[in-house]
């Protein structure tokens with residue numbers, strides 16, 4: 001809890017509205033956590049500065065400050081972590097030696113949270129602070145100061161975060177049916193949305209998971225004691241159709257569907273807002289990647305979402321049966337995805353399973369075309385070699401399992417070579433999944449894939465939910481090894 005002195009200071013800064021006591025009553029677990037203040041320097045990665053890091057006006061902390069370019073949108077961004085959900089107080093240390101205010105938007109995890117104005121401080125070496133309250137989610141969050149006038153930001157030295165009390169949960173959302181599981185439907189257009197769920201109940205214990213759209217898991221089941229409400233924020237991609245882009249397995253419903261399942265789902269609030277400029281991770285792939293609408297099939301892209309924090313979003317264009325060539329040409333697939341790609345978005349490209357008779361030249365040609373078109377849009381292509389099949393010869397996987405295709409092309413090797421020729425990062429999911437499947441061995445590895453007895457289907461190619469989760473973990477490992485921009489959004 002805040003000390004009276006801190007509380008008084010905040011009240012005098014005009015933040016009374018965020019300190020309404022109700023949140024303390026409904027969330028004793030959150031409210032009892034200690035207040036901790038942490039400083040983040042504007043000059044230290046993962047902070048970013050759309051300008052230069054300068055040190056010519058003294059009085060700053062650390063080794064310098066962000067001198068943003070004098071233009072709209074030239075931002076100073078901080079990546080902060082907190083263990084607590086709820087309202088946090090941010091304090092920006094800045095200097096504005098000019099004569100006019102410098103207004104800016106504050107974006108939290110890509111969504112505009114509030115506007116602030118950085119008033120003149122009299123001189124560039126005269127530093128002061130600006131304080132505001134923002135909602136953070138447990139884990140990593142981005143806080144972006146984005147100027148809205150042509151003068152840009154003031155010089156920004158650092159940002160302090162003080163985790164505070166939880167806000168009052170907004171209450172039962174009218175878009176949700178009081179059923180078990182709890183099913184909610186928001187009538188909104190395709191796009192990216194910031195979704196915040198208050199999970200738990202003031203009177204009753206709960207056990208609640210959260211998934212969106214076509215069986216896209218965002219939160220595995222969490223247990224909450226009576227009186228404990230935890231806040232969870234995600235950026236969610238809404239597409240129409242909602243599962244596979246060609247509609248295989250069902251087209252779902254237009255708008256955003258959110259399901260709270262678990263053994264005793266409890267919900268105390270749910271808000272949905274348009275997300276501003278999130279990092280989008282597009283997936284171009286096949287049935288091992290895609291959002292499978294029908295159980296027991298599960299693509300690894302469906303579980304990647306649980307590993308990604310708000311501010312970044314997975315847009316899964318994977319589709320069953322697609323090869324490098326069919327994905328490139330089918331109007332529902334690459335041609336639909338391409339115009340949506342914006343600067344710095346990631347596009348993970350995984351093909352091989354259905355390139356059974358593709359020649360080496362055609363495979364390279366298809367991938368090269370996708371890579372070039374992603375780059376045309378300012379996006380960053382990433383090649384992902386296909387996950388192995390479970391086909392053993394003794395204790396080792398067969399060439400077919402390793403995607404040597406029917407005309408003798410070593411598809412993963414082609415992808416690795418293309419990656420180095422075109423300077424495209426490669427996540428070697430073939431090698432990673434080979435190591436995993438072989439280390440588990442011919443019997444134990446069965447549970448990574450669909451099993452006849454459990455799932456009513458077996459092909460040793462498609463993953464169980466467990467296997468899809470393990471594949472998602474291997475992709476995450478590759479994202480870290482290649483230090484892709486998604487790293488700062490991993491949970």
Ligand code: GCU
Nearest residue numbers: 067068070098124153154155
């Ligand atoms: C001056 C000052 C910079 C500042 C800039 C501005 O050039 O030295 O530190 O960033 O004005 O107007 O933004």
Ligand code: CA
Nearest residue numbers: 067068069070
């Ligand atoms: Ca400047």
